[in-house]
C-alpha cells in the first residue's frame with residue numbers, strides 16, 4: 060500500500076513568532092509591527108466603503124476565570140479557540156462553545172503579551188449581534204480587542220500598559236477611532252457583560268492620553 064500524506068489539519072495552530080518590540084507600536088498595512096501574529100481563519104472583508112472608527116474592548120478566559128491555561132500542544136486555550144483548534148474534550152465548558160467561529164483583532168494576555176489574529180483592514184468576528192450609536196453590525200466598522208480576564212477579577216497593570224500602547228497605535232492609523240472607544244457590554248447590553256465592572260475605563264483613558272502626549276512630544280523633537 061502506498062503511503063498517503065494527509066494535509067496538516069493543525070497548520071493554522073502553529074504560531075509564527077516575531078520578537079517582541081520596543082515601543083511605540085506602529086500599524087503598517089493593517090498589522091501591528093513587531094508583535095506576535097497568529098492567523099485566525101475567522102474573518103472576512105469589511106463591507107465596501109465602511110471606515111474603521113470604533114474600538115471594542117472585551118474579556119475572555121478559557122475555562123472561565125482561569126488564566127494562562129494551555130492545551131496538550133502548549134497552545135493557549137484562547138488562541139486555540141480563536142483559530143478553531145481548541146481541544147473541546149479538555150474541559151466540560153469547552154463543549155458549550157464547540158463549533159463557534161469567533162475571533163478578535165488582538166488578544167492581550169495577563170502578562171501583557173499581545174497577539175494579532177486578524178488584520179485590522181479585515182472584519183474580525185468579535186461583536187456578534189450588536190449596535191453602537193444606532194449602527195448595527197459593529198464588526199463591520201470596529202476593531203476588537205480581547206483581554207484575558209473575567210468580569211470578576213481585576214485586569215493586570217501589564218494589560219493596561221499593552222492596551223494603551225495598541226490603542227495609541229490604532230488611533231494614529233485610524234484617527235476616527237479616537238472618538239469611539241467602547242465595551243462589548245455597551246454594544247450588546249442584553250447579551251454581554253464584558254469587559255465588566257473591574258475594567259478601569261478612566262485609568263485606561265488617562266494612560267492613552269499620556270502616551271498620546273508623549274508621542275506628540277517625541278514627534279516635535281525628532
Ligand SMILES: [Zn+2]
Nearest residue numbers: 117118243253
Ligand atoms: Zn466580548
